[in-house]
Amino acid sequence: MQKTFARSIILSIFSLLIALVMVFPGANTAESKEKITMSTATPMYPAFAEQIGINLYINAIIGMTETHPDLKKYEFKIFDKGMLYGNQSEALEAVSNGAIQMTYSAPHFLEELDPAWKLGETPGVFESWDHYMRSMNTPEWKALHDKMAKEKGVTIIKWLFDTGTWYLFTDTGPIKSVADVEGQKIRFAGGEAFAKALKALKVTPIALPYTEVVTALQTNMIEGLLTDFTGGVGYFELARHTKYAVLIPFGNQPICMVANTKWWEGLPENVRETLSTTFDQIDASKYYEKFEQESIEKWDADPKLSALKFEKEEIAKWQKLMRDSFADMYEKLDPELIKAIDTAR
Known part of the structure; x- marks a missing residue:
């Protein structure tokens, strides 16, 4: 009698577990998702001017990992307020050595990887954000981007916006x-x-x-x-x-999104293209231009x-x-x- 009762309890629990898996099919795969970790030293919102723009891109990626078939296998995690690294220099170094996958940066942080980035925010060098972007798209500056990716392990995914003049x-x-x-x-x-x-x-x-x-x-x-x-x-x-x-x-105060080169180039081509397209579909620079004016x-x-x-x-x-x-x-x-x-x- 007791054995029959115990067997019935076990069967009931087993049936319940099967039902839960069927109702929540993602429950047993949550842990298998590949993590994309991003870190910033500052609060994401609303304490710092650049974070208003960064949020547009971050929230888009989080949303895409929930809905886009190419990204559903990924989990995007953002750690702000210095939870992982106390400043952006440390976060950039972590991207360089592969400890995390992404962060944002500015020329004065990139200087640590190549002194040529001194020009990025040097007074009087760039007339405007448009001038900056035209310069970044020249063969000479594209070569600097490629050199940094190859030698320092940091790929600039996109120059996002100018925080302000x-x-x-x-x-x-x-x-x-x-x-x-x-x-x-x-x-x-x-x-x-x-x-x-x-x-x-x-x-x-x-x-x-x-x-x-x-x-x-x-x-x-x-x-x-x-x-x-x-x-x-x-x-x-x-x-x-x-x-x-x-x-x-x-x-100007240019802001870019950067990724660890080995991780970025190791992504399946369709995943990398989907992430790049997501960044390209958003133009936060217009917000800053309008706000400044x-x-x-x-x-x-x-x-x-x-x-x-x-x-x-x-x-x-x-x-x-x-x-x-x-x-x-x-x-x-x-x-x-x-x-x-x-x-x-």
Whole structure:
């Protein structure tokens, strides 16, 4: 009797398990999915300007792994807030050595793989995001991409967008020419290139962390700073501290998605094409262009503020001064890359 009862219980449990498998057919295959791991040091949303754009691409990939037949066997996992790596340099290194499959990057991180990427954000080198993209599509810069993939194990899947143009914001003006900024104390985030650019304009460059900027403006330690409309204006509440936005482009902030080369090239061709197509179908650069333009118009419409615009000749004068200050840097880089940038203007 007891044996019959026990046998009935076992059969009932077995039948229940079979029913569950039939109802939830994916339950027994969840663990067999291949993982695609991406890491970022910053929160994905909404604390940082670049993450608004990154989210568009990431969410698209997550959705595709749920619906597209080519990607259903993959599970896309994103780790942000430094959960895996404390900064983007470490995340890029992890992609390079294959510890993770993907991350996003910018030229100042790629410099660690090849010094030629110094040009990516050097003030006065690129006139705009369009100029940057035209340059990246030249044979010379494509060769640099290929070299990095082959020698450093990092493949750029796509240049995604420009987080925003660097402009000069100051409380001292008005400014009609480069002579009007001479002697001003201007904060910059750091880096040899920006220090050289500011010195070439005869201003006093002061490197300060983000956390000290507002206090420095309030105490007149600085008269202005370099930042962007997409994040800096709101973060620093610049409308309260600086009257003039000097619309001379100092540089751009290009963002790309990168992958470990061995992993990327080892994917089945249809999977790689589907992922690439997903990235190509989204153009976040239009969002940033629109947001920047609307922010400039809003600034200019405020009677207490002024967006200072210049003729092409004056812009070229500022940018030439900046570019000439990097002559020693250029000597150490491939001249063909610089020539390609000039050809793409």
